[in-house]
């Protein structure tokens with residue numbers, strides 16, 4: 001007998017199927033999961049309520065533990081409509097993709113859910129979404145246990161001016177890699193990075209880095225090494241769009257980032 005279940009969730013991704021149905025990737029307090037929502041006959045139905053970055057309560061059922069959940073009801077708790085602004089959307093996409101990458105092999109908890117929700121809500125309303133994105137991207141990395149140590153040179157304790165990306169440690173000019181593999185941001189940039197990585201979120205957003213492009217390049221190198229390729233970050237940093245979402249193309253909500261999954265079969 002099929003059993004209906006209910007979960008709170010944030011919609012991180014939508015992949016349309018040829019049939020018109022959609023597979024949604026959802027972040028809930030107990031993990032990331034995927035569910036199919038059937039195309040409906042009425043506008044504003046489940047499919048619309050399960051739009052990208054919506055905060056929802058989902059009722060669903062599934063045939064077996066390994067099957068995709070099939071959505072039967074969606075209640076919209078918050079629309080976060082500010083995330084569709086061109087200056088905010090690429091950063092929301094970045095936080096969603098980074099959160100999914102960081103939790104791919106781990107169960108997430110209430111703390112993760114609250115952090116991602118807080119980041120998306122911050123992007124939704126803040127007039128400097130880039131500052132919010134930098135702060136939350138590093139906070140997600142730190143929450144996954146991957147934060148670098150940046151408060152002093154790992155060799156001598158002197159004020160550092162660069163990050164040894166692979167080691168996740170700070171270095172001074174004297175102890176930097178002579179082969180140039182470190183990410184150089186200067187002493188001021190390392191103080192900014194320290195605030196992003198281990199200061200309060202409020203301080204990190206209120207006092208963002210004075211020189212942001214080097215911070216984005218450093219973040220990309222760090223994420224590439226420790227997490228893997230995050231396409232939303234690559235898009236932000238492509239030539240001409242570095243760190244400036246306003247210059248990035250606005251993705252179409254619902255555009256599949258991956259090939260469409262196979263059509264689910266009813267049981």
Ligand SMILES: [Zn+2]
Pocket residue numbers: 153154155156157158171172173174175
């Ligand atoms: Zn040193």
